[in-house]
Amino acid sequence: xxxxxxxxxxxxxxxxxxxxxxxxxxxxxxxxxxxxxxxxxxxxxxxxxxxxxxxxxxxxxxxxxxxxxxxxxxxxxxxxxxxxxxxxxxxxxxxxxxxxxxxxxxxxxxxxxxxxxxxxxxxxxxxxxxxxxxxxxxxxxxxxxxxxxxxxxxxxxxxxxxxxxxxxxxxxxxxxxxxxxxxxxxxxxxxxxxxxxxxxxxxxxxxxxxxxxxxxxxxxxxxxxxxxxxxxxxxxxxxxxxxxxxxxxxxxxxxxxxxxxxxxxxxxxxxxxxx
Numbered sequence: 001x002x003x004x005x006x007x008x009x010x011x012x013x014x015x016x017x018x019x020x021x022x023x024x025x026x027x028x029x030x031x032x033x034x035x036x037x038x039x040x041x042x043x044x045x046x047x048x049x050x051x052x053x054x055x056x057x058x059x060x061x062x063x064x065x066x067x068x069x070x071x072x073x074x075x076x077x078x079x080x081x082x083x084x085x086x087x088x089x090x091x092x093x094x095x096x097x098x099x100x101x102x103x104x105x106x107x108x109x110x111x112x113x114x115x116x117x118x119x120x121x122x123x124x125x126x127x128x129x130x131x132x133x134x135x136x137x138x139x140x141x142x143x144x145x146x147x148x149x150x151x152x153x154x155x156x157x158x159x160x161x162x163x164x165x166x167x168x169x170x171x172x173x174x175x176x177x178x179x180x181x182x183x184x185x186x187x188x189x190x191x192x193x194x195x196x197x198x199x200x201x202x203x204x205x206x207x208x209x210x211x212x213x214x215x216x217x218x219x220x221x222x223x224x225x226x227x228x229x230x231x232x233x234x235x236x237x238x239x240x241x242x243x244x245x246x247x248x249x250x251x252x253x254x255x256x257x258x259x260x261x262x263x264x265x266x267x268x269x270x271x272x273x274x275x
Contacts, residue, residue, distance in 0.1 A: 006052045011102035018043040020067035022076035023274045025105045029112035034258040042068035054092050071270025085189035090140040094219035101223045108220040109228045113254040114210030115237040117202050124257050129229030132214045133185040140219045150222040164228035171267040177260050182207025186214035195239030232257045
C-alpha cells in the first residue's frame with residue numbers, strides 16, 4: 001500500500017541522517033520544549049526536510065526532530081506535533097509515529113498543554129493520563145488496514161501502560177513532584193470549548209481537555225508500542241476559569257511547569273527497560 005511505502009521511505013531517509021536508533025519517542029506539547037537542551041549527542045532534523053511530513057503551523061511548536069540520548073537511553077524528541085484542526089487528516093497527524101516505529105521505537109511518551117475540568121486541579125499541575133475520550137468522531141485507523149502495521153480491530157483496554165504509569169509515579173515521588181491522575185478528552189478545536197460543552201464533558205468523566213495526544217496514543221497502541229501520557233494543566237476550562245483563554249497564557253504556564261515535567265520525563269526515560 002502507498003502509506004506503507006511512504007512510511008518506509010521516510011524511515012530510510014532518517015536512518016541516513018542519524019546513527020541513533022530511538023527506543024523511545026517523546027512528543028512535546030505547546031511550550032514544553034525545554035527538554036531539547038537535555039538531549040546528548042543530538043542530531044536535529046527539521047520536519048520540512050523529511051519526506052511525507054506535514055509541517056506544524058502552531059506557535060510554540062519548533063517543527064523538528066531531535067535524535068540523541070536522554071537518561072542514558074536512545075530517544076527521539078518530536079519538537080512540535082500536528083493537529084487535526086490544522087486541516088491534516090488523522091493519518092497525517094500520526095504519520096511520524098508510524099515512521100519512528102519503523103525505526104525501532106517501542107515506547108511513546110506523549111505530553112500536552114491542556115485545560116482542567118476537574119476542579120481539584122490548578123494551573124501548573126501535571127496529570128498522568130489514565131484513559132481518554134475521543135470527542136472528534138475521527139481516528140487514525142479509519143480506512144484500509146495494512147496488517148504489516150497492526151490488526152484491523154486493535155484492543156484499547158489499556159492505552160496508557162500501567163507499568164509506565166507506575167514508573168512515572170515512582171519517579172515523581174522520588175523527585176518530590178506532585179502528580180495528579182485523570183481522563184483526557186480530545187476536542188477538535190481550534191476554538192476553545194463552550195461552558196455548556198465543558199459541563200457535558202465533565203458528565204462523561206473527563207478531568208482535562210485538549211486538542212492533541214489521543215490520535216498519537218491510539219496509533220502507538222495499534223502499532224504495539226507502550227504509551228505514557230502526561231498533561232500540563234495550563235488553565236481551567238471554560239465556565240470554570242474566571243477569564244477568557246489565550247494561547248499566549250497557555251504557553252507561559254506550560255513553560256513555568258516545564259522544568260518539573262522535563263525532570264520527570266528524563267527520569268522515567270532512564271528507568272524504561274526495553275526488551
